[in-house]
Amino acid sequence: METVDTATIPAARREPPPFRLDEDEEINPAFVDAVSDAVGAGDRGRVSLLVEDLHQADVGTLLEALEPEERPQLIELLGRDFDFSALTEVDDAVREEILEELETETVAEGVRDLDSDDAVYILEDLTDADQAEILQHLPAVERVALQRALDYPEDSAGRLMQTEFIAVPPFWTVGQTIDFMRETEELPDTFYEIFVVDPGIRLLGSVPLDKLLRSKRPVRISGIMLDEPDQVEATDQQEDVARRFQRYNLVSAAVIDEAGRLVGVITIDDVVDVIEEEADAEIKALGGVKPDEELSDNVWEIARGRFTWLLVNLLTAILASAVIGLFEKSLEKMVALAVLMPIVASMGGNAGTQSMTVAVRALATRNLGRGNVRRIVGREILVGLINGVAFALVMGVVAVVWFGLPSLGPVIGLALIVTLTSAAFGGIVIPVLLDRFEVDPAVASGPFVTTITDVVGFFAFLGIATLWFGLG
Amino acid sequence: METVDTATIPAARREPPPFRLDEDEEINPAFVDAVSDAVGAGDRGRVSLLVEDLHQADVGTLLEALEPEERPQLIELLGRDFDFSALTEVDDAVREEILEELETETVAEGVRDLDSDDAVYILEDLTDADQAEILQHLPAVERVALQRALDYPEDSAGRLMQTEFIAVPPFWTVGQTIDFMRETEELPDTFYEIFVVDPGIRLLGSVPLDKLLRSKRPVRISGIMLDEPDQVEATDQQEDVARRFQRYNLVSAAVIDEAGRLVGVITIDDVVDVIEEEADAEIKALGGVKPDEELSDNVWEIARGRFTWLLVNLLTAILASAVIGLFEKSLEKMVALAVLMPIVASMGGNAGTQSMTVAVRALATRNLGRGNVRRIVGREILVGLINGVAFALVMGVVAVVWFGLPSLGPVIGLALIVTLTSAAFGGIVIPVLLDRFEVDPAVASGPFVTTITDVVGFFAFLGIATLWFGLG
Structure with missing residues (x-):
């Protein structure tokens, strides 16, 4: 006979969570059911425990597997623990539905924590009015950066870029640069090169991180920088950017505006999505299906x-x-x-x-x-x-x-x-x-x-x- | 009247080279003709001048645009100036034809300078006898590394990986690691993370370069490493590896063998090629065309x-x-x-x-x-x-x-x-x-x-x- 009084165990701990992914790395239906039950019961603790440490991509898959009305509920329940980048991983239709249901403050809060490319991806399909409302809740710096990216045409490099990057003057040394990066809190999440700019933020060159690491501290940045860094213009088509990345095996490229000023950086992970979208659109077009038809459409x-x-x-x-x-x-x-x-x-x-x-x-x-x-x-x-x-x-x-x-x-x-x-x-x-x-x-x-x-x-x-x- | 005696100007300098790429970034036919003429005349100086600084991808396009018999001639003329990685950018049929015409020594010499993933890509379609002959001309270390990669099944992660990587023990400090990288000559061409291994080369963790750069010199590697680094098995299918990279936005992943030992690293640029190949194969299959049909087939x-x-x-x-x-x-x-x-x-x-x-x-x-x-x-x-x-x-x-x-x-x-x-x-x-x-x-x-x-x-x-x- 079991004699443990289950009432003394916090609800969240009562049963072990089911495996989240099955052997094919597909999401486990039993896991979806467990999350669904916890969301239905409004059990914040159990929901947190279930999705804790789940990769944003898998959170996206989970959101799609839930019933439409459960999706915003899950996000509201998780609160600050919900990473909004998961929303970049779901079908457009699903994302739009979710954003419609959420409070503007929740969205503004969530978007603020993201790198700008992810934030733009989430905001760009909203109506101008909805965008304005969310932007209004953001601090000035983030607002201006996002607004500028959103002002570039759809499917342009400007929409794809991240406005967080590291740029240093050419006369700095490797040591100064490394110290700067050690001391600065607000760095991009991940980066593969740093840029070299003049006082007008015009792009002079770039230094890949491995080169920076291999150079001795007193060496000047101007001595190790690539003079012709890989770059694209903010108004370039994403398709052309993707082709450049593929052709020249790029991992990151500077984005410059009409005046040659550095405005952002595009990294390969965003380009991979573009490549996949292009292939998807081509296959669908050849099969007589609209490129934007998605599995979640009605x-x-x-x-x-x-x-x-x-x-x-x-x-x-x-x-x-x-x-x-x-x-x-x-x-x-x-x-x-x-x-x-x-x-x-x-x-x-x-x-x-x-x-x-x-x-x-x-x-x-x-x-x-x-x-x-x-x-x-x-x-x-x-x-x-x-x-x-x-x-x-x-x-x-x-x-x-x-x-x-x-x-x-x-x-x-x-x-x-x-x-x-x-x-x-x-x-x-x-x-x-x-x-x-x-x-x-x-x-x-x-x-x-x-x-x-x-x-x-x-x-x-x-x-x-x-x-x-x-x-x- | 012109009075310059053209005979005193080296042949290579006599006329300015035509633009190499046209405005659509396609290769300029006039440039191909100029290279073709220089190759026909056996004018090494002019050929060098024409293709100097041309990106390997564009050298690949140039090779495909030349007549079949001119391709090996160009490579022999350029000698040590020819970067064999350009051969990874041409159709399989073109590459096989070129390799057949070249001297074994030339191929061995060229392959030795490459990162192992490129070398494997070039060697894998050759017959076993041809492979053995070329490998025989390589120093033992390179030979063993390439042989091991070639022993993995076709389309496996082991074929895609690069065997050059940086692995350090967990008790090293950030300072030691950076000094090691500054002093070591033979580092991989590009890398985005370093690996942490035990004395049996079993993978313990990884440190992205940006994290390494941002950490202070006395910090121990064990303190900043990711305990669950992104990893794939050498025998995994390339297709599955590509899906993992896409799903989790990876830039690089460790490759381990059956015993959990670190044997290589796969980087996103190789994966982008796999993604493109997969899409290509899917589109062709749906259109009733064999996936390996290439434009240069007869x-x-x-x-x-x-x-x-x-x-x-x-x-x-x-x-x-x-x-x-x-x-x-x-x-x-x-x-x-x-x-x-x-x-x-x-x-x-x-x-x-x-x-x-x-x-x-x-x-x-x-x-x-x-x-x-x-x-x-x-x-x-x-x-x-x-x-x-x-x-x-x-x-x-x-x-x-x-x-x-x-x-x-x-x-x-x-x-x-x-x-x-x-x-x-x-x-x-x-x-x-x-x-x-x-x-x-x-x-x-x-x-x-x-x-x-x-x-x-x-x-x-x-x-x-x-x-x-x-x-x-």
Whole structure:
């Protein structure tokens, strides 16, 4: 018999918390339930115990796993123990919902403790009025810094940067610099280089931390600084910044304004998020899904977003059907054509998608440019032709055996050669042209390529059949 | 009149080098031509002048832009001035070709100067015999370190890591550590943390550089180290390592072997490449292109790689045609069905692709798991149903107007509802099931989803029409 009086044990300690992550590093449903129960009971002690030391990324996952109404409750219960950087790890829709529910003071308080890049990330999707209200609760220094970052255009380097950095004059020594850093309380959370500036805060150079550590104390900063530090402009597109980081293996880069003044620093962890977002947007665009569709969106938002794409597709499908309509007589005379025609169109569609995928990828990674576009287009056409011939042989035999009609072989074979070659051509040329006219090829190529492959596929097959068999 | 005797100016200085990058930061064709001419003339001085100070990433781009036979010539001409890390920036096929042409001594010499992660990257695709020959030319220490990294499985953390790192005992002071770093010549090129180990080189903790810099000289390392440093195992998959870096915003992580010994360090720049490769592979897989297809591959390799995918697609297309074949009689009696049927299949295909894209993405980013799979599947079915009804109305009206046959409206409408709902269901459930059976959903989902949408699309439309109009 147990004789312990559970009432004497503080509620928070009564049962051991379940494992928070399972073996796949996914969040454990039993843990989510435990948090949910504690939040429901308003048991601050138990909630604290449960989420204590949990990494902000996992707190984000936890928030998403909770019921919508529990999320702000959890944050209010934790109070000062809640690290607002967890909010940078949740879907936009979830974050907006949470921020709407929280008291302005709570948000202002939470945002103040963050590095400015995280604060901007949390504030930027709010309405101007909400932003102003929260900023108003902040001390002047933080307010000005955040306001300046928010004034830069969306998706610019200025939005991504952190305004906390260390800048020293060139005439300081390594020793002075190290002592300064030892004595200063308010340093950025993490940093990989310090900057060298003139009295007008114009960027003169940078010193990576490892270089600083390896230099002797009396050495002057001007003697060890890199004269051409990695830098981007605050108005640069985040996408271009990410490409620079990737191309030159950067870990951090200075951000300067139009006047060449140092205004912030961008670090690789923010860039990794941009890279991931870019890839995400590209994959979704190619699949006909809006780049900003998120798992937490509701059914109506999602259905409406996808409707647009399907409507565009319906128009191309109707166009293809109109082509078939031209050959109604042939189809009436020879129903085998109706059975076989989707094969031609489908093969064309897939071959076109292959070329298009390669083109969109190469454009996104800047591997396809004026220098090699001719060679790549030529190569794609050749690949289309080779596979066209290959499948002409395969499908020619299949069609003859299937319908016992020898002349169906050359007809479907010829149609496949024409269709696969055009598909390859369209698949590579359309994205290149769209890119040249500054239309995102990942978003817009699909419908054009499909139209070409469907129209050419049906027209070639039914047209050749009509001529060959004299069905006109 | 010019009176300068050009013969007295060294050839290398005679004309100013053209801009190396154009305004889009793409490599300037005129620059490539200039390098090509200098290489052709065997003019070492001019080649050096042209590529001097060019970033390794841009040297990589330059190599790819040159003719294949000029690439090894450029490297031999530059001799010790050529930084072999540029070879990590070119396509695999280009690198293999270059390495084949170079002298073993040149490669061994070049690889010796690299950080071990770059050296492994360059060596890992060579045959065992070639690797052994090159390793033989290296000093014992480098040889053993590289051999150990190469012994880890492909795509493991062990292949990605750098074996150069700084490890100190916990009882050292900050001062001792900094002095050690100042006095040691052979430090890694860049590093962001130092490690703390016991005499058996087992990992005890880590100290980020900024923390080290901010601590006073007499402080003991044990007092400022992180007790649970970010770490991965050498045999971990690179993909999993990349996800950890992304999730927890890491910049560097220790790599330990089975015995808990520190064997290397992985830094974010290598992980960024893995993230980019993963995204690239996912996009290509969804588009029916082999993940390792590269722009520099030749026509035959590419055609063969894509043939496989098209062959799978041909089988699903034949299956769909076989379904149409079941309704030959109906088609003979009513040719409008042949005209309209591709619309139903095409809409289904696109709706299926949308759901599939969302599922593949959510699985890749670990946002779709046991916790939310029911909700997401339910939501997709609902989205499919909503858009099915919407397009039933749109297309119902179009069909009636087009063919002047009122009962075509409900027939195609019903078919669209059935097809779009099944497409959404298949699009979400197939990737989830494949993932559960540990088959890559990005590679394998497409054919299954297409089969479902085509078969259901044709069967629903032709079946409903046959029943409705009594065509059987």
